[in-house]
Amino acid sequence: MKDKREAEIIREILLGDVHAYGSLVRDYQRPVFNLMLRMTGDEDIAADLAQDAFVRAYEKLGSFNQRRRFFPWLYTLALNVARDWRRREGRDRHVFVEDAAVLVREQDRLDEPKAVNDRIDGAKAFEAVMDLDPKYREALILRFRHDFSMQEIAETLGIGISAAKMRLSRGLDLVRRQFDGGVHD
Known part of the structure; x- marks a missing residue:
């Protein structure tokens, strides 16, 4: 089960295995990048914001409630990174869907x-x-x-x-x- 595997990975990360975080990044890099691309319309900015979201998630992983699913928590964090960017850029909060x-x-x-x-x-x-x-x-x-x-x-x-x-x-x-x-x- 994916959630159980994720819980084990998160436990490893919290115990100091920084390399274990890479598997979470690989699992969710596409949906996070797609969110950022919908929010920005620019692939380079989207890539930078996705990276920022993963860095922020890593830094805040200690506050993650492990009884919950990881992806909604990550998505919320990524959405906030995108919204912060849009506010700084003075853009509206328009979300695009690719399909x-x-x-x-x-x-x-x-x-x-x-x-x-x-x-x-x-x-x-x-x-x-x-x-x-x-x-x-x-x-x-x-x-x-x-x-x-x-x-x-x-x-x-x-x-x-x-x-x-x-x-x-x-x-x-x-x-x-x-x-x-x-x-x-």
Whole structure:
């Protein structure tokens, strides 16, 4: 199990094995880099910010609650690094998603009575997600791209669980309306 392996790696790092951290970096370098790329739109800046996030995570690893999953903690930290950069640069907090089709999980397709995904056109899905307010977009990305639980989404975004559920529900409703051609039920 990945979580058990991660717990062992983290324990080794905390006991002084600095080289063990490399395996966590390898496991999560792509999603952290992709987050930074969505936030900056520049590969060089994204690489620098990803490195900063991993350095910060290493420095704060002692504060990590080992009863929780590591990736949501790392993602939260990386998101804060990106937000800090955006504030310093005077940019808005716009989050991009590289492929909106990944926002839909197979189990959600099975649970959806009207099977919205039967009508999904990749380009239309991308546009619908990109048109969302960033607070809804972030919630959708965390849930459907990174499979975060509601608790993890709430913690990552610094909101309550009910607010996380509301953002996810509202974001999905807005995307569904786009697929229905803007028709309101």
